[in-house]
Amino acid sequence: MKIGNDIYYVGVNDHQVDLFEGQYVVPNGMSYNSYVIMDEKIAVMDTVDANFKAEWLANVAKVLNGAKPDYLVVQHMEPDHAANIENFMKAYPDTTVVANTKTFTMMGNFFRNLNLDGKKLVVANGDSLTLGKHMLTFVFAPMVHWPEVMVTYDSTDKVLFSADGFGKFGALDVEEDWDCEARRYYIGIVGKYGAQVQKLLKAAETLDIQTICPLHGPILTENLGHYLEKYDIWSSYKVESEGVVIAYTSVYGNTKKAVELLAQKLEEKGCPKVTVFDLARDDMAEAVEDAFRYGKLVLATITYNGDIFPFMRTYIENLTERSYQNRTIGLIENGSWAPAAARIMQGMFEKSKNITWLENNVKITSSLSEANEAEIEAMAEELCK
Ligand code: FEO
Numbered sequence: 551m552k553i554g555n556d557i558y559y560v561g562v563n564d565h566q567v568d569l570f571e572g573q574y575v576v577p578n579g580m581s582y583n584s585y586v587i588m589d590e591k592i593a594v595m596d597t598v599d600a601n602f603k604a605e606w607l608a609n610v611a612k613v614l615n616g617a618k619p620d621y622l623v624v625q626h627m628e629p630d631h632a633a634n635i636e637n638f639m640k641a642y643p644d645t646t647v648v649a650n651t652k653t654f655t656m657m658g659n660f661f662r663n664l665n666l667d668g669k670k671l672v673v674a675n676g677d678s679l680t681l682g683k684h685m686l687t688f689v690f691a692p693m694v695h696w697p698e699v700m701v702t703y704d705s706t707d708k709v710l711f712s713a714d715g716f717g718k719f720g721a722l723d724v725e726e727d728w729d730c731e732a733r734r735y736y737i738g739i740v741g742k743y744g745a746q747v748q749k750l751l752k753a754a755e756t757l758d759i760q761t762i763c764p765l766h767g768p769i770l771t772e773n774l775g776h777y778l779e780k781y782d783i784w785s786s787y788k789v790e791s792e793g794v795v796i797a798y799t800s801v802y803g804n805t806k807k808a809v810e811l812l813a814q815k816l817e818e819k820g821c822p823k824v825t826v827f828d829l830a831r832d833d834m835a836e837a838v839e840d841a842f843r844y845g846k847l848v849l850a851t852i853t854y855n856g857d858i859f860p861f862m863r864t865y866i867e868n869l870t871e872r873s874y875q876n877r878t879i880g881l882i883e884n885g886s887w888a889p890a891a892a893r894i895m896q897g898m899f900e901k902s903k904n905i906t907w908l909e910n911n912v913k914i915t916s917s918l919s920e921a922n923e924a925e926i927e928a929m930a931e932e933l934c935k
Contacts, residue, residue, distance in 0.1 A: 553761060553769055554707040556588045556684065560609035562602040563721035570719065571630070574738055574835050578731070579721030582606075582630055583765050585711065586613045587704070590682030591620040593648070595702065595711050596765060597634035606634060607641055618642060621671070621679070623686070624649040625713045626699045627656040631765050636661045639669075646671050648679060650690065652698035675700070689753050691715065693746040695739055701750070708760040714740065715750065716777055717766030729780060732767065734839040736784050741842065741872035747785035751778065784842065787875050793823030793844035794933050797837050798882070799830055799851045799859040804917045805884045808926060809850050811918070812882070815930035829861035838868045841877070846933055850882035850912075853891045862891075866898045874899075880908035880929055886916045908932050 551559035561583035570576045582598035584606060592614065598606045610619075622638055622645050625631070635657060639645060648671045649657065657664065673679070675690040684706040691699045695714045702711040718732035740747060762770040762777065770777055783790050794816055800806035809826060816824045823844065827837035841847050851862035879899065883891035892911060899905050910928040 553585070553763065553771075554709060557704075557707060557709060557763070558586045558588065558613040559769065560584045560586050560594075560606065560613055561722070562598050562605050562609070563723050564599060564602065565721060566601065571739065574719065574734075575833055576719045578719070578724040578726055580630075580719060581722045581766055583763065583767075583769075584610075584631075585763055586610060586619070587681060587684055587686075588613065588617075589684045591680075592617060593621040593623055593679075593681055593684075593686065594619050594638070594645075595623050595763075596625055596631045597622075597638055599630050600633035603634050603637050607637065610638075619645050620681075621646050621648050623702060623711075624653050624657070625702060625711065626696060626765065627653055627660065628696055628714075629660070632657070632660065636664050639664065639666070645669065648673060650674070650688070650698060650700055653700075656698055673700075689750075691746070691750045693743040694750055695743070703757055703759075705757075708758050710754065710757065710759045710762050712762050712764045714765055715747070716762050716770060716781070717764040718768075720767065722768060728768070728777075732777075732780070733784065733843060734835050735766070736781070737839045737842045737872065738835045741784070741838075744785040744787055744873060747781060751782055751785065754778070787842070787873065789845035789876065790843045791823060791845075793825065794821055794846040794848060795825050795827070795837070795840045795844050796848045796850065797827045797829055797841070797862070797865055798849070799828070799861045801852060801859070804914065805850050805852060805882065807918055808882050808884070808912060808914060808922065809848075811923065812848065812926050812930055815927060816933060819930055819934040821930075821934050829865050834861075834865065834868065837865060838872070841869055841874065842872070846878045846880070848880040848882060848929070848933070849895050851884070851891050851895070853883065853885035853889050853894075856888075856890065858891045858894050862895070863898075866895060870898060870902055873902075875903040875905070877904075878906040878908065878933075880911055880933065882912040882914070882929075884914040884916070889913065889915070
């Protein structure tokens with residue numbers, strides 16, 4: 551696939567991966583993107599996952615058509631992109647590897663036997679490399695998603711090679727909505743680093759970008775304002791859409807009944823959007839994504855071993871470690887004796903900024919009572935305000 555005049559896509563689709571990065575289900579697979587810029591000097595942009603060595607090297611060789619690459623640009627050392635550096639250098643030993651100091655340190659740690667003496671070009675933030683017609687400028691983007699990450703701007707074709715930025719779950723041979731899987735990817739993987747993404751967006755504002763070439767997901771060529779706007783919302787932790795997320799755990803179905811009643815009342819009152827997640831059974835990453843997408847969250851769980859049910863603990867930790875903030879939260883707790891779940895859940899958000907707590911919460915003792923039904927009615931009323 552050709553992008554612009556001299557840029558070729560040489561990435562691969564992964565439909566075998568069971569859990570991306572060891573934890574994310576990817577029903578439509580994953581793409582590991584890589585690019586070749588054919589100019590007077592030839593640059594290869596990143597490699598791919600270890601399982602795709604042969605396919606990727608064949609893709610590269612086809613584009614090179616007998617020519618020798620001059621540079622391998624390494625923007626990110628995570629193995630989904632960097633696993634084939636050594637294999638590439640075995641195939642093309644005269645290539646110069648272009649990376650920053652942090653990247654070369656990591657490269658030495660990942661590849662103990664790789665000798666790059668005389669084959670390194672160390673770049674600083676803002677440095678440029680001329681290939682002939684194309685001039686590449688390297689912009690450091692630490693913590694989007696690792697500390698060594700840099701993105702690359704080709705001022706000739708106005709292309710931003712954006713590393714993990716603007717990536718999504720899903721292989722390129724499957725058609726699916728960008729926003730949904732890009733949001734789940736962003737919140738899950740980069741969500742903690744909003745401030746660093748904001749910094750990168752500010753740098754991007756100064757560039758004339760017509761194409762975004764990420765390391766995952768489709769190449770973006772049209773309506774770039776849409777993607778930039780989404781990234782601005784997500785990285786500044788703003789509410790993207792009005793709606794209520796209800797996340798619950800239930801052992802014998804009593805807490806679930808409260809959740810179902812609340813969802814029904816919210817719908818009757820015309821709440822714009824209600825999504826419900828059973829944290830023991832539904833995709834945790836999807837439940838985390840929706841908590842960041844919508845403005846209001848209801849957490850429902852039981853007291854368990856003097857704490858809260860494990861899936862709820864994991865869920866809240868997933869939120870707080872990603873800097874969850876600027877949201878409204880309501881609590882439903884259930885306990886047959888010594889209920890403590892509401893207090894424990896609230897305490898877990900102690901360091902979260904700008905959380906508004908609902909005044910109307912629900913305290914169940916074993917099963918729903920008439921008083922609980924009134925509490926749920928009041929909670930629904932307050933959420934719909
Ligand atoms: Fe796609 Fe952070 O690696």
